[in-house]
Amino acid sequence: MVPFKLIWRNLLRHKLRVLLTAGSLTVAFFLLCVLQALVVSLDQGVKNASKKRLVVQSAVSLFVNLPASYQGKIETIEGVEESMKMTWFGGYYREPANMFAQFAIDADRMERIYSSVELVEGSWEEFKSSRMSCLVGKETAKKYGWSVGDRVPIVGMIYPRLDGSEWQFDIAGIYDASQEASIDDLTMYFHWEYLDEAMEAGAAGGADGIGVYSVLLSDGYSQAGVGALIDGLFENGPQRVQSTPEGEFNAQFVSMVGNVPFFVGTIGMGVLIAILLATLNTMLMSGREQTRDVGVLKALGFDGSAAFWLLLTQSLLLCGVGAGTGILLALGVEGPLQALLGSNFPGLRISSDVLAPAVLLAVAVALFAGLAPALRARRLTVIEALREEA
Amino acid sequence: MQESQHGVELRGVSRIYTRGGEGVKVFDDVDLSVNAGAFCALMGPSGSGKSTLLNLVGGLDRPDSGDVVVGDTFLSDLSESALAEWRSENVGFVFQGFNLVPVLTAFENVELPLLLTGLSKAERKEHAMHALELVDMGDRAKHRPGQLSGGQEQRVAIARAIASDPGVILADEPTGDLDFESACQVLDLMGRLHTELGKTILMVTHDPRAAERAERVIHLDKGRISESSEGTESADDGFREVKPREGEGA
Ligand SMILES: Nc1ncnc2c1ncn2[C@@H]1O[C@H](COP(=O)(O)OP(=O)(O)OP(=O)(O)O)[C@@H](O)[C@H]1O
Numbered sequence: 127m128v129p130f131k132l133i134w135r136n137l138l139r140h141k142l143r144v145l146l147t148a149g150s151l152t153v154a155f156f157l158l159c160v161l162q163a164l165v166v167s168l169d170q171g172v173k174n175a176s177k178k179r180l181v182v183q184s185a186v187s188l189f190v191n192l193p194a195s196y197q198g199k200i201e202t203i204e205g206v207e208e209s210m211k212m213t214w215f216g217g218y219y220r221e222p223a224n225m226f227a228q229f230a231i232d233a234d235r236m237e238r239i240y241s242s243v244e245l246v247e248g249s250w251e252e253f254k255s256s257r258m259s260c261l262v263g264k265e266t267a268k269k270y271g272w273s274v275g276d277r278v279p280i281v282g283m284i285y286p287r288l289d290g291s292e293w294q295f296d297i298a299g300i301y302d303a304s305q306e307a308s309i310d311d312l313t314m315y316f317h318w319e320y321l322d323e324a325m326e327a328g329a330a331g332g333a334d335g336i337g338v339y340s341v342l343l344s345d346g347y348s349q350a351g352v353g354a355l356i357d358g359l360f361e362n363g364p365q366r367v368q369s370t371p372e373g374e375f376n377a378q379f380v381s382m383v384g385n386v387p388f389f390v391g392t393i394g395m396g397v398l399i400a401i402l403l404a405t406l407n408t409m410l411m412s413g414r415e416q417t418r419d420v421g422v423l424k425a426l427g428f429d430g431s432a433a434f435w436l437l438l439t440q441s442l443l444l445c446g447v448g449a450g451t452g453i454l455l456a457l458g459v460e461g462p463l464q465a466l467l468g469s470n471f472p473g474l475r476i477s478s479d480v481l482a483p484a485v486l487l488a489v490a491v492a493l494f495a496g497l498a499p500a501l502r503a504r505r506l507t508v509i510e511a512l513r514e515e516a
Numbered sequence: 517m518q519e520s521q522h523g524v525e526l527r528g529v530s531r532i533y534t535r536g537g538e539g540v541k542v543f544d545d546v547d548l549s550v551n552a553g554a555f556c557a558l559m560g561p562s563g564s565g566k567s568t569l570l571n572l573v574g575g576l577d578r579p580d581s582g583d584v585v586v587g588d589t590f591l592s593d594l595s596e597s598a599l600a601e602w603r604s605e606n607v608g609f610v611f612q613g614f615n616l617v618p619v620l621t622a623f624e625n626v627e628l629p630l631l632l633t634g635l636s637k638a639e640r641k642e643h644a645m646h647a648l649e650l651v652d653m654g655d656r657a658k659h660r661p662g663q664l665s666g667g668q669e670q671r672v673a674i675a676r677a678i679a680s681d682p683g684v685i686l687a688d689e690p691t692g693d694l695d696f697e698s699a700c701q702v703l704d705l706m707g708r709l710h711t712e713l714g715k716t717i718l719m720v721t722h723d724p725r726a727a728e729r730a731e732r733v734i735h736l737d738k739g740r741i742s743e744s745s746e747g748t749e750s751a752d753d754g755f756r757e758v759k760p761r762e763g764e765g766a
């Protein structure tokens with residue numbers, strides 16, 4: 127094998143050129159990591175969704191509510207373990223700009239249906255014990271400086287209080303849903319009964335009924351099988367329903383974000399191709415400049431594989447340092463990135479789903495750029511190499 | 517360092533380059549025999565095949581027919597990688613253009629061929645410094661080629677050629693790019709490699725004064741070999757066709 131200092135010094139033979147190429151690699155891989163993190167964030171709600179849950183909605187539209195009486199009927203079906211009401215509340219805190227998601231739910235059932243949601247403050251008991259109690263995601267709690275025991279006013283846009291006042295909620299718990307793909311850390315959950323009673327009493331307006339039912343399956347039952355049974359049960363009305371595996375249900379929202387994954391993918395591909403060509407160019411130039419060295423090494427008795435690795439290692443080093451710096455940089459800005467984009471891209475992280483493809487890609491770029499000059503170096507005869515003008 | 521055991525023999529060697537469908541015969545059934553420890557100058561007009569001959573002897577090129585034998589090794593028997601290994605042990609090259617590796621220091625250049633031996637780091641250092649001192653470049657060990665004059669570079673190249681103590685030194689116009697004084701130093705060195713170290717030396721040169729240092733001058737022209745055995749005191753006569761002779765060679 128050729129000595130490492132020969133590899134290293136040849137790589138640094140043209141410092142500016144190598145610096146610029148490594149810099150481009152850094153920028154490109156930083157961007158690729160961030161873009162990939164965005165896509166992963168959008169994807170994970172779909173991919174990691176529970177295979178044990180179905181979402182039952184109106185067959186007409188997500189914006190049409192189902193009768194509350196359906197819950198009991200759904201639970202008679204074999205394979206349904208339990209279900210939970212979920213109604214979109216659509217409110218904001220003090221000002222319309224402070225919009226975040228709130229759901230009216232079955233407070234006594236959530237703990238079992240979303241069992242991987244963890245309370246970092248407060249307790250399920252406290253949440254269940256009072257009508258006005260709510261759970262708040264840790265990001266939203268952090269954003270508004272809320273903690274357990276606080277009473278927070280929320281203006282209901284879909285369910286306005288008829289006297290014009292705000293709804294009042296008592297925070298009984300702050301949750302962390304990082305283990306639960308279908309729930310972000312931004313949402314508020316409160317007692318459906320609280321909403322229902324206010325409407326019954328004529329204190330609040332809005333549409334009757336339930337937005338969707340989240341259905342937990344018993345062990346050994348499939349989403350498709352139980353979903354078909356539920357859909358069949360209501361086939362003849364009064365209102366038809368559509369049962370969707372939770373992952374597919376989440377995917378609707380991803381596609382509602384428009385073509386983000388497509389755009390991000392296209393930009394990423396463009397960045398990748400540009401950096402591929404830039405690195406290839408650098409390595410081809412390096413390879414040409416080292417033709418004479420290769421000739422000398424071979425005349426001295428170094429074999430083709432030594433010449434091959436002389437060039438390929440330079441490409442691996444160049445990409446390792448350049449791309450590595452970009453990847454580290456992306457890891458470094460993970461925190462600020464979450465602060466900046468976290469509300470649109472829940473769970474935004476430079477995770478192994480981002481790092482693994484980035485590292486593979488860096489190796490691929492190194493091989494792509496290094497293979498041509500390395501193979502040429504391996505093939506080159508001493509006579510050809512030394513005849514070439516340096 | 518050991519006296520060379522390496523005679524060089526070409527037996528019925530042909531080398532034909534095909535260029536544009538047309539064959540250019542550089543050598544056609546050529547025989548040549550060089551004793552172990554001999555210092556031969558190779559002369560001849562440009563294109564007469566001097567470099568080709570060195571390349572054949574050094575195992576950088578293969579004949580189209582015939583055998584190249586160095587010591588008791590038939591080079592045609594060796595695979596490409598075996599040939600590379602053989603080269604590292606038996607042949608030192610000195611080129612017209614010096615061909616030092618520019619990013620390595622003089623010392624590191626000389627150490628390069630030693631990396632292919634089983635020597636320890638300390639032994640390599642000892643051998644490389646010894647070779648550098650032999651060419652009087654010991655004090656420039658840490659200089660890069662770009663910081664040396666042409667003559668100094670060529671001396672480092674000679675140190676590199678002898679570092680692993682090969683039996684055969686092949687030099688292709690080693691003084692071609694040098695001024696008079698540097699050329700003299702390099703030729704002195706070549707002479708010492710012959711007299712003091714007993715290397716078998718084949719040296720291509722256009723310079724009759726350089727050829728004078730050799731004990732034997734081989735002339736190449738139009739694919740034929742002829743020679744004058746005592747320097748070049750006469751440019752026109754004293755040549756004779758080389759016939760394969762028994763007894764000469766390894
Ligand atoms: N790779 C090649 N392909 C085709 N022809 C070649 C090749 N290498 C050498 N030749 C031809 O072989 C002949 C001998 O070349 P060689 O380089 O051995 O000559 P030379 O005596 O060393 O010349 P010079 O004094 O100019 O260095 C020349 O006619 C040259 O054009």
Ligand SMILES: [Mg+2]
Nearest residue numbers: 566567568688
């Ligand atoms: Mg030549």
